[in-house]
Amino acid sequence: MPIGIKSYGAYLPKYLLPRDLIAKAWDFPNVPGTKAIAMADEDSITMSVEAGLDCLAGIDPKTVDGIFFASTTQVYTEKDSASLIATVLDMREDIITVDFTDSTKAATTALTRAVDTIKANKDIKSILVVSADTRAPEPSTMWEFGFADGAAALLVAEEDNLPLSIEDYYSISANVTGPWKRANKDKFIRTFEVKMDAKFYVESITKVMAEILKRNNLKPEEIDAAAYYYNNPRMHGRISKIMKFGQGVAQNSLFFQIGDTGTPMPFMLLIAALRRPKDDAKIIMTGYGDGADAILLQVRDKGALRDLGKSRLGLIGHQKSMIITNNYNKFVDFKELLEKDRYIRKSSAVTVWRDTASVYKWYGVKCKNCGTVQYPDLSRSCYVCRADDPFEHVKLLLHGTIFTYTLDHLVGGAYLQTPVPRCVIDLDGGGRVLLNMTEIENPEENVHIGMKVEMTFRKEHEGAEFKNYYWKCRPERGRK
Amino acid sequence: MARKGISNKVAIIGCDMTKYGELWDKSQYDLLFEAVQSATKDAGITKDEIDATWIGIFYFFTGLSGAMVEDILKLDGKPATRIENYCASGMDAFRNASFAIASGAYDVALACGVEKLMDEGGSGLPGFTLFGHPLYPTPSAPAMFSMAATRCFHEFGWTKEDLARVAVKNHDNGSYHPKAHFRSKITIEAAMKAPMIADPLGRFDCCAKN
Numbered sequence: 001m002p003i004g005i006k007s008y009g010a011y012l013p014k015y016l017l018p019r020d021l022i023a024k025a026w027d028f029p030n031v032p033g034t035k036a037i038a039m040a041d042e043d044s045i046t047m048s049v050e051a052g053l054d055c056l057a058g059i060d061p062k063t064v065d066g067i068f069f070a071s072t073t074q075v076y077t078e079k080d081s082a083s084l085i086a087t088v089l090d091m092r093e094d095i096i097t098v099d100f101t102d103s104t105k106a107a108t109t110a111l112t113r114a115v116d117t118i119k120a121n122k123d124i125k126s127i128l129v130v131s132a133d134t135r136a137p138e139p140s141t142m143w144e145f146g147f148a149d150g151a152a153a154l155l156v157a158e159e160d161n162l163p164l165s166i167e168d169y170y171s172i173s174a175n176v177t178g179p180w181k182r183a184n185k186d187k188f189i190r191t192f193e194v195k196m197d198a199k200f201y202v203e204s205i206t207k208v209m210a211e212i213l214k215r216n217n218l219k220p221e222e223i224d225a226a227a228y229y230y231n232n233p234r235m236h237g238r239i240s241k242i243m244k245f246g247q248g249v250a251q252n253s254l255f256f257q258i259g260d261t262g263t264p265m266p267f268m269l270l271i272a273a274l275r276r277p278k279d280d281a282k283i284i285m286t287g288y289g290d291g292a293d294a295i296l297l298q299v300r301d302k303g304a305l306r307d308l309g310k311s312r313l314g315l316i317g318h319q320k321s322m323i324i325t326n327n328y329n330k331f332v333d334f335k336e337l338l339e340k341d342r343y344i345r346k347s348s349a350v351t352v353w354r355d356t357a358s359v360y361k362w363y364g365v366k367c368k369n370c371g372t373v374q375y376p377d378l379s380r381s382c383y384v385c386r387a388d389d390p391f392e393h394v395k396l397l398l399h400g401t402i403f404t405y406t407l408d409h410l411v412g413g414a415y416l417q418t419p420v421p422r423c424v425i426d427l428d429g430g431g432r433v434l435l436n437m438t439e440i441e442n443p444e445e446n447v448h449i450g451m452k453v454e455m456t457f458r459k460e461h462e463g464a465e466f467k468n469y470y471w472k473c474r475p476e477r478g479r480k
Numbered sequence: 481m482a483r484k485g486i487s488n489k490v491a492i493i494g495c496d497m498t499k500y501g502e503l504w505d506k507s508q509y510d511l512l513f514e515a516v517q518s519a520t521k522d523a524g525i526t527k528d529e530i531d532a533t534w535i536g537i538f539y540f541f542t543g544l545s546g547a548m549v550e551d552i553l554k555l556d557g558k559p560a561t562r563i564e565n566y567c568a569s570g571m572d573a574f575r576n577a578s579f580a581i582a583s584g585a586y587d588v589a590l591a592c593g594v595e596k597l598m599d600e601g602g603s604g605l606p607g608f609t610l611f612g613h614p615l616y617p618t619p620s621a622p623a624m625f626s627m628a629a630t631r632c633f634h635e636f637g638w639t640k641e642d643l644a645r646v647a648v649k650n651h652d653n654g655s656y657h658p659k660a661h662f663r664s665k666i667t668i669e670a671a672m673k674a675p676m677i678a679d680p681l682g683r684f685d686c687c688a689k690n
Binding site: 343344345346347348351352355359376378403404405406407408409410411419422424434435436444449460463464468469470 | 603604605609610611613614615616617618619620622623626627628629630631634676677678679680681
């Protein structure tokens with residue numbers, strides 16, 4: 001049975017930072033375009049959850065047999081991210097979870113290993129490969145123009161009638177010192193000599209793509225789309241020339257709008273290339289970082305790809321709801337580059353674990369006596385009919401309408417990024433919840449009763465010295 | 481369910497309070513001491529005639545506050561009970577002291593309450609991040625009440641001006657009281673234009689911290 005891509009999803013944060021603001025901040029020469037910047041309550045786990053939700057729209061997460069997470073900005077160095085993402089996505093317990101880290105090619109490596117894993121195990125039929133990066137550039141360096149934030153997910157599966165098949169893959173390794181970030185010391189990415197970095201990049205990426213063409217007896221002109229990682233628009237054109245790809249084959253639409261998203265970039269470029277699928281189109285996807293991976297894919301069902309495009313936010317859907325910020329300091333604030341007091345709260349790993357169903361998996365309870373759906377599941381008696389122990393767990397929906405709200409200026413007894421909208425939300429499908437709102441500009445004007453909102457998984461605080469995550473609401477971005 | 485009230489008579493024989501305010505130079509202990517001193521004076525009794533004490537207190541969560549009143553006044557050996565019931569803690573101390581007298585267990589009981597919030601700084605009620613669930617939102621006290629206001633505005637057409645009239649009335653009352661924190665009258669315009677604490681509740685819709 002063929003192995004290929006069953007579904008895809010992406011996530012781009014709400015804000016775009018125009019590069020001229022960076023140029024103005026440091027008196028640098030200007031670089032055109034904008035780049036996507038994640039908020040302070042986002043990291044590679046929360047963005048992966050978003051991309052995973054987008055990818056699994058209409059697919060039961062309980063049917064997926066594993067999750068591979070790829071990032072250079074994993075939030076823990078001991079404790080994986082994949083298991084937390086799997087929990088929030090409400091996947092099964094008997095699945096495999098692996099983190100692929102430390103290199104920007106981690107996403108393409110994870111994808112190839114997912115194919116291997118499916119090939120080697122008769123019980124594993126599908127793996128969600130999700131990738132996210134939130135690389136913080138050192139202020140007043142040229143990295144600021146490039147580094148951007150985002151996530152993408154591909155669902156790899158072994159089944160008939162896949163929209164996109166994986167035909168072959170090939171990898172090479174190359175040890176190059178640049179760029180790097182020392183685990184025990186560096187806050188920001190460093191490099192020694194960008195020209196040497198560029199040389200290794202060009203060599204690795206052209207070698208791996210040439211080899212996969214050769215292995216499959218393909219000529220460059222037979223490739224319909226090439227989604228290869230790049231961190232410099234000039235380099236993008238150079239690779240295309242060396243490879244002798246035809247006009248428009250190299251997928252290049254991302255850098256000027258979104259920036260260099262790091263690990264998930266090849267997935268994003270692939271998703272961009274699938275926008276107007278052609279019958280039997282052959283696509284190369286390539287990741288780079290200490291070597292390179294090339295993956296050869298082929299369109300098998302154009303109609304199914306179009307349907308995926310319509311039923312997912314993907315890149316375009318997210319881009320439509322992004323807004324441009326006119327304030328460079330927002331970026332400094334989002335990346336938490338200033339040393340200042342952050343909102344913190346007492347926490348307990350015991351409480352969070354015990355309440356996993358409600359705080360991570362987004363389950364409420366339904367009263368078997370009167371049918372009322374309620375949240376959270378702390379109470380043992382029904383709010384409405386007062387019956388004792390009448391509850392069964394029910395999955396809540398991630399859409400709702402504001403019933404009432406306030407704009408709280410006294411958050412945590414301190415003036416931290418206020419006001420915070422506290423919203424009482426009537427969820428579609430039942431349940432009334434109290435959540436903070438994120439991604440909101442001018443809440444005095446823009447929050448109102450009856451407003452449609454979506455729930456989004458976010459970083460809350462670091463009480464008890466671990467990462468505390470919970471759901472917030474946001475103005476609708478259109479996630480299915 | 482019976483709601484009969486108490487069956488014996490209980491009288492308030494003396495009461496007093498300290499002045500409200502920021503009172504930087506006074507501790508929680510000073511305030512409690514002064515209030516009890518003037519209340520016993522008002523009653524014409526000595527503190528030794530007090531049989532038992534009830535204290536209403538919410539901050540801070542020491543677990544020792546029942547003993548605190550005994551300690552300050554050196555009422556050693558007298559039963560002491562702390563009542564903690566949010567903003568109703570003081571009223572509830574009085575309610576429970578009344579029950580004790582009505583039951584015939586004691587002849588004279590002291591009901592008192594104290595908070596010294598400014599010792600924790602001026603940014604809203606302290607401690608909201610120190611207790612409760614680590615993840616569910618903890619709106620500030622004004623925020624909890626303001627969500628009801630938002631919905632009432634929506635459902636019944638009430639306005640911020642309706643709230644402002646309450647604040648104007650309260651400040652008017654305060655202006656006559658020698659121990660009130662604020663003794664100035666305010667206008668409806670001032671109440672409506674005050675900085676927001678938790679939209680739609682502004683500074684004059686919320687208790688001052690003191």
